[in-house]
Amino acid sequence: MAPHEEANLSVGQVAKRCGIKVSALHFYEEKGLIRSWRNQGNQRRYKRDVLRRISVIKAAQKIGITLANLQKIFKQLPDQRTPDKDDWAGLSGQWQQQLNRRIAYMEKLRDSLTGCIGCGCLSMKNCPLYNPEDTLAQQGTGPVILER
Known part of the structure; x- marks a missing residue:
């Protein structure tokens, strides 16, 4: 067939x-x-x-x-x-x-x-992340902390 x-x-x-x-x-x-x-x-x-x-x-x-x-x-x-x-x-x-x-x-x-989206944007008033000079940018784009 x-x-x-x-x-x-x-x-x-x-x-x-x-x-x-x-x-x-x-x-x-x-x-x-x-x-x-x-x-x-x-x-x-x-x-x-x-x-x-x-x-x-x-x-x-x-x-x-x-x-x-x-x-x-x-x-x-x-x-x-x-x-x-x-x-x-x-x-x-x-x-x-x-x-x-x-x-x-x-x-x-x-x-x-509720705390941080992990991107280093520092746009939140009470950000638990201290990211001077956006040092997270060296690790990549987007929510780099969540990608770890």
């Missing part, structure tokens, strides 16, 4: 099942994250595995993984297949590490938010 013969889900069916707009499907396809086939009436049709692929996309986006990162990951899969159980184990392990780093950063931000 040819791949296009298995592609029998319409755009509307996939959008409804995945809880996304049809325009999102078109966007994902444009970015190479999913693919469709055209039927004899030139309408897009999707294979059932697109549901899992979109679920991976949505899960990744919720934890801050970029679409560009997903493109790279999907391109590394043999024949750009949909991630299987083993692929998911590897991906989720990587993403868990990234998420842990983001959580640690957010906790640090939360804990210092």
Whole structure:
């Protein structure tokens, strides 16, 4: 059976099942994250595995993984297949590490938010940071204290 013969889900069916707009499907396809086939009436049709692929996309986006990162990951899969159980184990392990780093950063931000944003701006009236001549600028841009 040819791949296009298995592609029998319409755009509307996939959008409804995945809880996304049809325009999102078109966007994902444009970015190479999913693919469709055209039927004899030139309408897009999707294979059932697109549901899992979109679920991976949505899960990744919720934890801050970029679409560009997903493109790279999907391109590394043999024949750009949909991630299987083993692929998911590897991906989720990587993403868990990234998420842990983001959580640690957010906790640090939360804990210092009322005192100082760590940038050395000295614009606060009661700044706990003494930063004469903006010496923090030598360490980098932005909230350098939070980046430590």
